[in-house]
Amino acid sequence: MKILYITMLSFILNFTANCQENKNSFNYVVKANIKKYNLESNLAFENKDSEKGQILFDSLVSNHLIGTTFEDYTLKGFDKKKIKLSSFKKPLFILTYASWCIPSKGEIPALNKLAQKYAKDVQFVMLFWDKKHSVKKIARKFSHNITVCYANESYKNDANIVANLKHTLGFPTSYFLDQNLKVVNIKRGGAQPDKKSTYVKAYTMNYNAFREGLGSLLIDKNITKEQLTTN
Known part of the structure; x- marks a missing residue:
């Protein structure tokens, strides 16, 4: 008893x-x-x-x-078949997207520049709500410092992440997580420059929009404000 x-x-x-x-x-x-x-x-x-x-x-x-706290999702990547979020061992910047959404002017170059600059401190992940063959073309545009993944309702085991992220907050959405997968911040995608904006202006707007979100992750890395605001 x-x-x-x-x-x-x-x-x-x-x-x-x-x-x-x-x-x-x-x-x-x-x-x-x-x-x-x-x-x-x-x-x-x-x-x-x-x-x-x-x-x-x-x-x-x-x-x-x-x-x-985020669930420790398993993503499908191009370089690796399966990637668990916890395997990155550092803060995460996850941007959800879809191949049929056209990125704004200067958006991908801004992401590539930030990924090059902060790759040691933050893991950059692009998560497309697509099938693999639909993402291949656009995936080539991203820096090797950005892990490009994909998820789709039709794929086995993807229903959970699709329901919890895509069908709730929609996309494009930026998720900023610490190394324990705790949510530090969530923002919409990049900037939305108008069609008349020059490339330089559009690039700068996107760079600053994403960098603002990254700032909440980089605080714990003892990166000074001056370093953060230097292009």
């Missing part, structure tokens, strides 16, 4: 710990808040109020998602 009691107590404690851990997971928290966010965001979109839409997104991130 004593052995049974100890076994049951151990089970209860483990179950309670798992419940608490799950409540702090990104998946749990985003699902708990996404319905209300979508209702308000869709209304802002219908009213063509992009400023309100951004405020709603920033509020969801700052009030609920920062501090949650």
Whole structure:
């Protein structure tokens, strides 16, 4: 009877710990808040109020998602067949995209430059919501410092990551995670320069937009503000 009691107590404690851990997971928290966010965001979109839409997104991130923990997803990469997020052993910058979305002017060069500059401190990952053959052409445009991966509903074992990331916050979306996969920040993709912007202006806008997010990861690396703002 004593052995049974100890076994049951151990089970209860483990179950309670798992419940608490799950409540702090990104998946749990985003699902708990996404319905209300979508209702308000869709209304802002219908009213063509992009400023309100951004405020709603920033509020969801700052009030609920920062501090949650990502699942240790297994991604499909071109160089390696399977890559677990935890295998990178350093902070992560994950940008979700799709091949049918045309990157803004200067966006890929800006990412390549940042990846070259901060590769020792941050792992850059481009995650496309595509099948492998659809990503091959655009994947060649990214620096070797950026790990290009892909996931699609039709692929085995991809349903979970697609549901938790693509079908919640959409894309392009930038996720900034520490080395323990804890969410430090989440932002939309790069900048959105207008069609009249010169290449230099568009490149600079994108560079600064992505670098701002990276700043939250680089603080723990003792990188000074002066170093961070040097191109």
